[in-house]
Amino acid sequence: MSARRAFGLFIASAVLFGGTFVGAKAGLPYFPPLTFVAIRFDIGALVLAGYAAHKLSVSELRPRTRGDIIAILATGVFVIGLTNSLIFIGQQYITSGVAAIIMSLNPILTPVFAAFALSDESLTRRGIIGIIAGLIGVGLVANPDPSAFVGTIGLPIIFAAAVMSALGAVVIRWATPTMSSAARTVWGVPIAAIVTHLLAATTGESMAAISVTPTAVIALLYVGIGSGAIAYLSYFALIDTVGATRANLLFYLTPVVSALGGWIILDETISTLTITGFAVIFGGFLILGGDSITAVITHRYPQMWTRWMRLRKWALASISSIKSSYPLRLIHSRVRRTRARVQHQPQSQSQSQSHSHSPSQSD
Numbered sequence: 001m002s003a004r005r006a007f008g009l010f011i012a013s014a015v016l017f018g019g020t021f022v023g024a025k026a027g028l029p030y031f032p033p034l035t036f037v038a039i040r041f042d043i044g045a046l047v048l049a050g051y052a053a054h055k056l057s058v059s060e061l062r063p064r065t066r067g068d069i070i071a072i073l074a075t076g077v078f079v080i081g082l083t084n085s086l087i088f089i090g091q092q093y094i095t096s097g098v099a100a101i102i103m104s105l106n107p108i109l110t111p112v113f114a115a116f117a118l119s120d121e122s123l124t125r126r127g128i129i130g131i132i133a134g135l136i137g138v139g140l141v142a143n144p145d146p147s148a149f150v151g152t153i154g155l156p157i158i159f160a161a162a163v164m165s166a167l168g169a170v171v172i173r174w175a176t177p178t179m180s181s182a183a184r185t186v187w188g189v190p191i192a193a194i195v196t197h198l199l200a201a202t203t204g205e206s207m208a209a210i211s212v213t214p215t216a217v218i219a220l221l222y223v224g225i226g227s228g229a230i231a232y233l234s235y236f237a238l239i240d241t242v243g244a245t246r247a248n249l250l251f252y253l254t255p256v257v258s259a260l261g262g263w264i265i266l267d268e269t270i271s272t273l274t275i276t277g278f279a280v281i282f283g284g285f286l287i288l289g290g291d292s293i294t295a296v297i298t299h300r301y302p303q304m305w306t307r308w309m310r311l312r313k314w315a316l317a318s319i320s321s322i323k324s325s326y327p328l329r330l331i332h333s334r335v336r337r338t339r340a341r342v343q344h345q346p347q348s349q350s351q352s353q354s355h356s357h358s359p360s361q362s363d
Contacts, residue, residue, distance in 0.1 A: 009238040014250040016231035018257025020223055021096035021103075022265055024088050027219030030211040033088040034200035036220070041080070041193035043224030051233065052186045061183050068184075071177035075184045076191025078168025085196055086161035093154030095268040097259030101278045102158040104251050108284055109166035114173070126287060133284030137277040181236040189228070252282050 027036055052061060063069050091099050177184065210216070239247045255278055262268035 013235040014253040016227045018254035020227040021258040022261035023219045023223040030216035032205035035205045038196035040224045044228030045190040047229035048186045067175040068177045070175040071172045072187045074168045074171040075188030081192035081195035083165040090154040090157030096262035097270045100255040100258035105162045113170040137280030
């Protein structure tokens with residue numbers, strides 16, 4: 001697959017996933033939140049069934065191992081069902097951009113669960129620093145104000161959605177399935193529809209509360225087809241092309257899409273502090289996944305990496321040369337002598353002026 005096609009998949013996935021938050025916010029005034037999610041996955045399940053009929057064979061769709069079944073359930077219940085239910089509930093209280101920023105914690109939270117659940121992964125000191133940076137970023141985004149606590153109730157709900165998504169991803173890895181991610185999604189979306197319908201019925205939501213308007217229909221079709229089926233298919237195709245590390249970087253573009261979409265379509269605003277918080281979260285991801293990102297760069301762009309290492313080596317050699325030519329002791333000594341001269345000059349001038357104005361002994 002060409003680099004241009006991979007770039008197209010990356011942009012398409014980021015735009016479609018980022019638009020989920022805008023579509024959810026636009027449709028929530030017309031739907032109960034859990035009912036909205038459930039109908040969304042009903043539509044997505046039908047689209048994916050058509051995709052599977054044309055693109056996947058029966059053997060590809062058939063679960064073969066216990067790990068396949070666990071991975072399908074984790075996909076449907078945690079990664080898709082509970083995650084999206086919490087997102088739609090939380091977005092009743094916060095803007096699209098802020099919700100997307102909190103969800104960008106997913107690549108940071110995943111290693112936390114992996115350190116406890118997977119024997120081949122442990123949480124290093126560097127990982128702990130990255131996680132702390134991510135949590136500090138969330139604090140900046142939240143900017144908690146006791147006088148406006150009700151207005152921030154959506155933040156912990158969206159954070160719980162990020163936790164569910166990360167937990168589901170780790171369970172899938174722990175299960176070591178033999179099925180492809182696309183096949184798991186074809187199974188997972190109908191399961192998510194069942195889960196969300198049950199949650200909607202349990203909480204007392206009713207179809208009678210739906211208000212059918214052009215805006216409601218457009219929002220439902222978008223989150224059902226665009227971000228409910230096509231986005232997942234393009235995302236998994238991207239993973240198969242460039243790997244999970246590079247593919248997951250799209251979750252740091254979705255907040256930009258959501259913020260712009262919310263500003264253009266919903267007249268939402270985003271504060272400078274929120275942008276700063278997102279930058280801190282992104283910094284935490286770079287700290288946490290620096291080794292993986294470096295490995296990807298060296299594999300995909302060896303010439304660029306070689307030039308960077310040469311530039312780094314030259315810069316370090318230049319600094320070392322400067323230090324050897326001008327030792328710090330000599331610099332500090334010169335600074336002290338300069339300060340002494342500067343302090344001595346005003347005293348000398350004041351003494352000479354007082355001497356010139358004093359009466360002579362002959363007078």
